[in-house]
Amino acid sequence: MRIAIIGAGMCGLTTAWNLQKKGHDVTIFEKESIPGGLASGFREPQWENYVEKFYHHWFKTDTALMQLMKELDLFPEVEFKKPTTVMFYNGKFYPFDSIPAAILYPGLGYGINKIRFGFIGLYLKLTKNWKSLEKFTAESWMTKYAGAAVYHSMWEPMMVGKFGEQYAHQVNMAWLWARIYSRTTQLGTYRGGMQSFFSAFTAKLRERGVNILFNSAIRSVSKNGEIDLIVETEDQTSHFDRVIITTSPKSFLDLVPEITGSYRDQLQSLKSIGAVVLVVSLKRPLSPKDYYWYNLPKNAGFPFLALVEHTNFVPSSKFHGETIIYAGDYLESEHEYFSLSERDLLQRFIPGFQKINPEFSADWILNCWKFSTYYAQPIPFLNHSANIPDVKTPIRGLYFASMSHIYPWDRGTNYSVELANLLSSVI
Template sequence: MKIAIVGCGLAGMSAAYDLVNAGHQVDIFESTDYPGGLAGGFKEPEWTWSLEKFYHHWFLSDSQMLGLIEELGLKDHLVIRQPKTVMYHKGQFYPFDSIPAAILYPGLGWGINKIRFGLATLYIRLTRNWKPMEHVTVDTWMRKWAGETAYNQMWLPMLDGKFGEHYARQVNMAWMWARLHSRTTKLATFEGGFQAFADAFAAELQKRGVTIHYKTGVDQIHQNDDGKITVATKGSEQNFDRCLVTVSPALMAHMAPDLPSDYLQGLLNLKSLGAVVMVLAIKHRLSDKGYYWFNLPKAAGFPFLALVEHTNFLPKEYYGGDHLLYCGDYLETDHEYFKLTQEELLERFLPALQRINPEFKPDWVRKTWLFKTNYAQPVPLVDHSRNIPDIRTPMAGLYFASMSQVYPWDRGTNFAVEIGRKAARMILTDSQK
């Protein structure tokens, strides 16, 4: 078969890998000039490693991603570390990267509060039966089982920061189960950065015969009278036997307007948030205790959700001696951060860095980079499984795989690989009918 894939992120590339290995002709259409999608990175001339535009790492439980790396013969390029994650409480940061550390976290108080927190966390870690949890919100489940203190001190600030006031109390508990069930404290990355992995993966695909069309956005997809799928790009139309689209639901609806109205409306009804991430290269270490991931409560006046000191995870020598920070937030796309300039946003963020390290001064900042995307975090409401679009669309030969469909798992490259390969299996199975 002649198969088109729209999007050269990890889902699209993983599907292409299995399809070309099955003997089919595969063309990938990518609107940017690089592979990797939201896991893509950038590199300064003096850096030996690239840096992800939107912070990324792998958990050791990410079996789909790590399995693919092993298949590609790249396992020796994995880098594994155990950085430190901290939570904020009354002006101080406390370790929060293990159950013992969480139990010692002073925000929980003592006695019954810690016991309830421990039992609720243990249940989530052990149970595989997440389906009943999607019928109830995190807000309701955690208040009932973990207790008001644990919920108000830990989970509610995270939900408020992650989903905003509009969605924080509507997110279902299956989403929280997926976040807590199998994550590990040890994290992994790829030697050279995620972009190095994406480049190596793309090169392997091309070696196997996949054609990647960079700087080639898809304008429209429709079905011909003979059943072929036409993929229209600027100034060109090509016909394919099958087509897999791996972009956002809203962009899919725009590309394929001939889909039945109920499927299109289902795509448009899916809720998601965008992301705004500022990366700073600074002259000195921000956290002298080596903290990597700071969970910051918006209620305490912090202007972003997470501070990630990347060079407390990987050595600054990979980045020309720069100490690198991420200041990141998930936001609705009408939020003012999407409109502010880089300079205006930096001015908003600098006081927060001074709160974390009183010695920090604005002249520590050597350079900044600002990255924004409208589609970064799906919002799973109660009974969300009813809302997930089928990978097989109603248009014969057209398939759709996005991070809005990896539920109950959260977005991430591991699940992009999983859903891309799942879509490829469907295409192969359907072709044999």
């Protein structure tokens, strides 16, 4: 069959890989000039490595992704390390990436709170019955079983930071289970950065005969009778037997106005939140203790949810000696951060850098880059599995796969690979 895939992110590329192995004629359309989607990166002339526009890493438990890496013969380029994650409590930062660290973390209190935290963490690591958990909000379930003190100290700041006050108290427990169940303290990356991986992946696809068209924004996808589908760009109109769209739900509906009825209603009911990330290069390290990931509660006055010192994971020698940090937040689409220039946003963030390191000075800053997206985190309400649309749309031969389909798992390239494997099996 002639198959079109719209989007050269991880799901689109993996689906193309799977389908070309079956002997299909595959064309990928990508509106950007590079592959990778939200995991794509950029590189300054003096840098050896790429930097992701939105921070990305892999986990030891990412089995679908690691299997694909081995199939692509790229697994030797994967590196795993164990950088330090810290929590903010009462004006100080405390490591929180091991059992001993959790025992010493004062934010959980003492005695029964830490015992309950330990037992609940163990239960969530062992159970696979996530369907029963989606009947409850994370707040109600954690408050009942882990205790109110543990929830308000440990999980509530993350939930509010991730989903905002409007949605944090409505997110179901299956989503939080997935984060605890699947994640590891060892984090992985690709030598040279994620963009190096996507470049290697696209090269292998082209070697296999996959046609990849960059700078090819799609105007529309439509039916052509009962036989084939038409994909229209600014430059050409092409006919295909199957079309797979890997965009956000909103973009999908914009591309395919013929989709009506309950399927359109289902997609329009899905809610999500956006993200704004500022990448900053510095003359010297920000962290005084080589910390990598800072979890920052909104009620502590930080102007961002998380700060990530990338060069405490990938050495600064890969970036011409520069320190690379990310400051990011999940935000509703109307938030002013989306409209601020990168320099204006930087001025908003500088006080936050100074809270992390009081010695920080604006003259440490070499450069900054702002990246934003309105579709960064789907919001899973109670019994959310019933809200996930089928990858098969009402239009014959047209399929849709998005970040919203990977529930209960949180965003991640590993789950994009799993989704691609599912798509490939039903086409």
